[in-house]
Amino acid sequence: MADAKTTDRMEKTVSLCKRRGFIFQSSEIYGGINGFWDYGPLGAELKRNVKDLWWRTMVHDREDVVGLEATIIMHPQIWKASGHVDTFADLMRECPVCKKRYRADQVEPRSGRVYKCLGAAGTDAKGPSRIEFPFETIVPKGKPPIESGKERAKKFYSALKLSAAEPFGETISEEVSNSVDFCSDPTCGGKLSAARPFNLMFKTYVGPVADEENVAYLRPETAQAIFAQFKNVLETSRQKVPFGIAQVGKAFRNEVTPRNFTFRSREFEQMELEFFIRPDEAIEAIYGSVAKPGIGHPGEPQPNWGWEMWHKYWVEERVRFYESIGLPRTTLEEYWQKPEELAHYARATVDILFKFPFGTQELEGIAARSDFDLSQHERFSGNSMGVFDDELRAAWAKLDEGRKKELADRYSQARYKYLTKSGVALEPAAKEAKEDAEGLAKGQYIPHVIEPSAGVDRLILALICNAYAEDQAPDEKGSMESRVVLRFHPRIAPIKVAIFPLLKNRPELVSKAKQVRDLLRPLMTVFYDDGGAIGRRYRRQDEAGTPFGVTVDFDTLGEKGPELQDTVTLRERDSMKQERVKISELTRVLQEKLR
Ligand code: GAP
Numbered sequence: 001m002a003d004a005k006t007t008d009r010m011e012k013t014v015s016l017c018k019r020r021g022f023i024f025q026s027s028e029i030y031g032g033i034n035g036f037w038d039y040g041p042l043g044a045e046l047k048r049n050v051k052d053l054w055w056r057t058m059v060h061d062r063e064d065v066v067g068l069e070a071t072i073i074m075h076p077q078i079w080k081a082s083g084h085v086d087t088f089a090d091l092m093r094e095c096p097v098c099k100k101r102y103r104a105d106q107v108e109p110r111s112g113r114v115y116k117c118l119g120a121a122g123t124d125a126k127g128p129s130r131i132e133f134p135f136e137t138i139v140p141k142g143k144p145p146i147e148s149g150k151e152r153a154k155k156f157y158s159a160l161k162l163s164a165a166e167p168f169g170e171t172i173s174e175e176v177s178n179s180v181d182f183c184s185d186p187t188c189g190g191k192l193s194a195a196r197p198f199n200l201m202f203k204t205y206v207g208p209v210a211d212e213e214n215v216a217y218l219r220p221e222t223a224q225a226i227f228a229q230f231k232n233v234l235e236t237s238r239q240k241v242p243f244g245i246a247q248v249g250k251a252f253r254n255e256v257t258p259r260n261f262t263f264r265s266r267e268f269e270q271m272e273l274e275f276f277i278r279p280d281e282a283i284e285a286i287y288g289s290v291a292k293p294g295i296g297h298p299g300e301p302q303p304n305w306g307w308e309m310w311h312k313y314w315v316e317e318r319v320r321f322y323e324s325i326g327l328p329r330t331t332l333e334e335y336w337q338k339p340e341e342l343a344h345y346a347r348a349t350v351d352i353l354f355k356f357p358f359g360t361q362e363l364e365g366i367a368a369r370s371d372f373d374l375s376q377h378e379r380f381s382g383n384s385m386g387v388f389d390d391e392l393r394a395a396w397a398k399l400d401e402g403r404k405k406e407l408a409d410r411y412s413q414a415r416y417k418y419l420t421k422s423g424v425a426l427e428p429a430a431k432e433a434k435e436d437a438e439g440l441a442k443g444q445y446i447p448h449v450i451e452p453s454a455g456v457d458r459l460i461l462a463l464i465c466n467a468y469a470e471d472q473a474p475d476e477k478g479s480m481e482s483r484v485v486l487r488f489h490p491r492i493a494p495i496k497v498a499i500f501p502l503l504k505n506r507p508e509l510v511s512k513a514k515q516v517r518d519l520l521r522p523l524m525t526v527f528y529d530d531g532g533a534i535g536r537r538y539r540r541q542d543e544a545g546t547p548f549g550v551t552v553d554f555d556t557l558g559e560k561g562p563e564l565q566d567t568v569t570l571r572e573r574d575s576m577k578q579e580r581v582k583i584s585e586l587t588r589v590l591q592e593k594l595r
């Protein structure tokens with residue numbers, strides 16, 4: 001529960017975001033639209049910096065990752081194959097009196113029990129497997145537990161008769177719902193309707209006829225385009241497994257309860273990497289064994305890494321990224337999902353959580369998704385998603401018969417499990433799994449994938465929350481006054497340096513300050529400000545998170561002697577320290593500080 005202090009801090013942060021032009025409510029002049037947000041001038045720069053740094057780290061600084069920019073609307077079969085059409089849903093209840101809708105997992109029944117959906121660290125149900133998460137019953141102190149979370153979940157789901165095959169939008173009867181729990185609207189007391197799976201994808205129609213034939217969806221994640229274009233990218237990029245495809249772009253989810261400012265929005269951006277790797281059996285055939293992860297970062301990627309090492313590597317790389325843009329490790333938590341929380345195809349999922357003022361919540365998920373996604377697209381599209389690996393074929397030929405059998409059996413079992421879980425009947429699944437193992441022996445397999453998937457907007461919110469500080473600073477006369485400051489890392493700061501002529505009515509100062517502005521502008525974002533007392537101008541830039549301020553004064557003009565001529569005052573936002581720097585050295589000094 002957020003206390004008054006954290007609520008106050010969040011309110012101040014939200015108000016600063018609006019006041020300084022970081023984030024505005026979408027369509028505000030018409031009363032706004034819930035779950036949609038616009039980024040103002042400072043927010044747009046901040047967002048751009050964060051996405052550029054992610055792209056530089058994940059794509060440009062590496063040999064083994066390439067980029068993709070796909071469309072938002074894709075063939076609807078993509079969402080059938082991914083599981084989103086059938087299972088990307090929240091359970092929802094409606095109050096017949098006030099018409100409010102609630103996520104079933106967030107309803108507080110009159111009985112006094114509160115239950116919540118266990119997604120990431122008990123915070124957030126997610127992914128195509130959203131409705132598969134177990135419910136937990138939290139019993140208020142002093143009250144006996146009525147039933148365990150597991151029993152409750154079992155009852156809940158069996159009552160709802162949920163399965164992937166069932167159509168969405170089907171309402172269970174009042175009777176069945178009532179046998180599960182008794183819920184009433186927390187505000188008006190109206191009896192909530194039966195729980196109903198509510199698909200989170202935004203539907204639209206392609207072309208002039210709005211019928212079922214022309215249904216399409218706004219993508220709920222950027223990842224699926226990467227899988228759908230896997231073969232094209234592989235064939236055109238001169239990459240081979242292991243390698244990754246990265247994408248940054250908009251995603252849309254018709255969230256039942258958008259909340260916590262931009263944290264859960266209906267339109268947001270994702271930065272996703274799908275990193276394709278060899279199955280462990282291929283690594284074992286080539287290198288004898290797979291390397292096992294230890295503690296900490298596993299170092300530079302090695303050819304004998306299996307999924308566990310790659311997964312650990314990406315978790316550590318992502319934490320390093322957050323540190324590099326100013327989120328200290330102490331503000332983050334890693335949550336390793338428990339086996340019972342994992343989607344059926346996932347081998348491991350780690351959520352990177354940030355300590356927001358309203359609670360510790362997910363920023364990014366890093367999932368080891370096996371070969372599920374590419375296999376699904378192979379089955380649904382009829383196009384092969386397999387690769388040929390000549391190193392594997394050569395290594396396999398040299399294995400003894402016992403080892404061949406052991407690896408082939410293990411591979412075949414994994415494929416059988418995938419096929420049967422995906423709805424293929426037992427007999428054809430066994431036949432196909434055997435054929436897949438024969439393919440492996442010839443050097444063919446469907447790559448497995450590790451997926452680091454981050455939300456841009458959540459990260460922006462985390463960066464703003466983390467940067468927000470209040471302290472004391474001297475005004476022009478040297479008396480202390482309180483200031484609000486955003487302590488952004490210089491790398492992400494929307495404006496890198498502000499240029500101030502000491503007085504705006506002295507043309508020599510103004511002209512020199514503009515020369516300095518023009519010198520720096522091609523290299524960094526600068527803001528020229530000649531309005532008001534210098535202390536006020538500093539305060540404004542502190543609130544904008546500008547890490548450096550450059551003041552052009554009479555010393556710059558050489559009025560106090562030649563030794564200070566063509567020097568400026570460089571002020572550092574956090575320490576408020578000031579140093580004298582030659583204009584001729586300013587670019588180098590600032591570029592070093594911005595690195
Ligand atoms: N492809 C995997 C995937 O989409 P996810 O956990 O559903 O996984 C990944 O989403 C990230 O996208 C989350 O960690 C979060 O940062 C962001 N995200 C998801 N839903 C969001 C929402 N409604 N509003 C803002 N960000 C969201």
